[in-house]
Amino acid sequence: MSNPTEIPAISMDRILTARQLALRIALGGLVGSLILMFWEGSGQLLRSYLASFIYVFGFGLGGLVLLMIQHITGGAWGYAIRRILEGAAGTMWVLGLLFLPILLGFTDFTGMIGEKHLLSGPDPEAHPVIRLYHWAEPGVTDHDPVLAFKSVYLNPPFWILRSAIAFGIWIALAQVLISLSNKEDKEPSAKARASLREWMLSISAPGILLFAITILFISTDWAQSIEPHWSSTMYPVIFGFSDLLSALAFAIIVLVHLYDVKPLDKVVSRNHLRDLGSLMLGFVIFWTYISFSQFLLIWSANLKEEVPYYVARTTGGWELVTMLLGLGHFLFPFLILLFRETKRRKEIVWKIAVFILAMRFVDIFWQVAGGFHGGHLAIHLLDFSTLALLGGAWVYAFLGILSSRPMLPLRDEREGDSPIYGV
Numbered sequence: 001m002s003n004p005t006e007i008p009a010i011s012m013d014r015i016l017t018a019r020q021l022a023l024r025i026a027l028g029g030l031v032g033s034l035i036l037m038f039w040e041g042s043g044q045l046l047r048s049y050l051a052s053f054i055y056v057f058g059f060g061l062g063g064l065v066l067l068m069i070q071h072i073t074g075g076a077w078g079y080a081i082r083r084i085l086e087g088a089a090g091t092m093w094v095l096g097l098l099f100l101p102i103l104l105g106f107t108d109f110t111g112m113i114g115e116k117h118l119l120s121g122p123d124p125e126a127h128p129v130i131r132l133y134h135w136a137e138p139g140v141t142d143h144d145p146v147l148a149f150k151s152v153y154l155n156p157p158f159w160i161l162r163s164a165i166a167f168g169i170w171i172a173l174a175q176v177l178i179s180l181s182n183k184e185d186k187e188p189s190a191k192a193r194a195s196l197r198e199w200m201l202s203i204s205a206p207g208i209l210l211f212a213i214t215i216l217f218i219s220t221d222w223a224q225s226i227e228p229h230w231s232s233t234m235y236p237v238i239f240g241f242s243d244l245l246s247a248l249a250f251a252i253i254v255l256v257h258l259y260d261v262k263p264l265d266k267v268v269s270r271n272h273l274r275d276l277g278s279l280m281l282g283f284v285i286f287w288t289y290i291s292f293s294q295f296l297l298i299w300s301a302n303l304k305e306e307v308p309y310y311v312a313r314t315t316g317g318w319e320l321v322t323m324l325l326g327l328g329h330f331l332f333p334f335l336i337l338l339f340r341e342t343k344r345r346k347e348i349v350w351k352i353a354v355f356i357l358a359m360r361f362v363d364i365f366w367q368v369a370g371g372f373h374g375g376h377l378a379i380h381l382l383d384f385s386t387l388a389l390l391g392g393a394w395v396y397a398f399l400g401i402l403s404s405r406p407m408l409p410l411r412d413e414r415e416g417d418s419p420i421y422g423v
Contacts, residue, residue, distance in 0.1 A: 012403060014258065019399040026392030032385035040382050046105050046132050048382035049390075051368040053098060054222060055246075055361050056390045059398075060095045062247025063088025064174050065211050065240075068204035071177070071197075077275040079412055080268050081251040086181060087402035088247055089174040094397040096167040098390060105132030106156045135228040146229055154228060159221050166214040173207045185410040193411055215240035226371035230309045234294035241290065245283040246360045249353040252276050254402075256350035263408050270344040277343025280353065281334065288330040312374025313366060321366050321377065329359040361387065 037045045067085040070078025078085075131137055134147075136156050141148040177200060184196045219239035224231065255276070258264050298306045314322055333352055342348050365383065 029388030058243035058246035062243035317377030
């Protein structure tokens with residue numbers, strides 16, 4: 001390549017084609033969601049939007065955390081996907097904008113849109129206010145002592161403030177790390193580059209701690225508080241770690257689809273894929289461990305405040321989704337990724353990553369929709385149209401960031417390791 005700072009035409013063509021497709025999907029999802037809102041109701045629009053947002057949000061935040069992990073560990077696997085992780089982390093401000101419609105869950109959305117359906121007309125028994133969270137309903141604390149006790153924490157102004165602070169921290173971390181990476185690309189002095197790498201490491205270490213703290217609050221606010229009487233100390237761990245799994249699977253998909261273009265074709269090897277596949281296998285196993293641990297603790301304690309969470313998700317059709325998660329989110333990828341050669345073959349490993357991402361959405365749907373429709377499985381078209389809207393919009397932003405920079409770090413010290421790393 002004559003100019004290492006430019007992206008090859010073939011790579012740019014692929015990215016532009018994918019970006020145009022993502023934009024069409026996003027626009028189709030937007031139009032579909034607006035139409036379906038009058039069919040399925042504005043309340044369902046908010047509930048579906050929340051589930052889809054939490055799913056898509058995992059790509060951005062998970063990418064940021066994996067980026068910080070690779071700055072700390074310095075593994076060769078990080079060199080192969082560093083630009084992808086930086087692109088995902090760079091979308092945190094976009095996710096902040098996409099988060100704003102969720103705030104309509106604290107407004108009189110019915111008054112603006114109308115809770116009606118095209119076939120049945122207005123519902124005379126519909127509540128005049130639509131909200132995502134039961135604890136935010138006016139007067140709910142007057143007859144519920146548990147929610148009255150929790151109202152110091154669970155109240156709309158404080159909820160919004162915590163989300164704003166968390167997004168501020170994530171966006172700041174992402175932008176600082178990307179800025180330092182850009183400086184590393186342009187810095188000719190080896191000593192100065194070493195100093196920049198020290199800065200990235202020094203930021204990443206406390207950054208991971210900040211991630212752990214913020215995800216503790218955010219997982220409680222966005223998802224766990226859908227059922228405000230239920231609580232689990234394991235849930236923030238599951239919520240946060242799931243984002244890492246989503247981001248890793250997405251990074252593998254992008255890497256494989258750019259595997260044969262310059263400069264990736266000269267650097268990325270089958271052994272890189274093996275390492276990433278092994279990491280994905282480890283993430284799948286750990287997700288299974290922490291998810292089953294939460295279930296085992298609740299089952300053994302048998303407390304009336306905790307058991308309803310699983311009762312609601314194992315009755316009325318939800319038991320099928322629960323079984324699907326056990327088989328699809330663990331057993332199937334586990335058995336395939338156990339084999340060394342499977343992880344080295346790009347035509348297989350990316351398909352497993354796609355399957356895992358599909359199971360990730362099922363898991364988010366199980367968590368979020370199970371809280372709204374517990375004991376009765378309900379699947380709505382809005383679940384898919386909002387996913388198309390948010391997923392398309394996020395991929396469009398991600399590819400825009402990815403295409404604005406070289407496909408590989410220009411002066412990463414791990415570049416010299418690639419020749420001995422295998423072909």
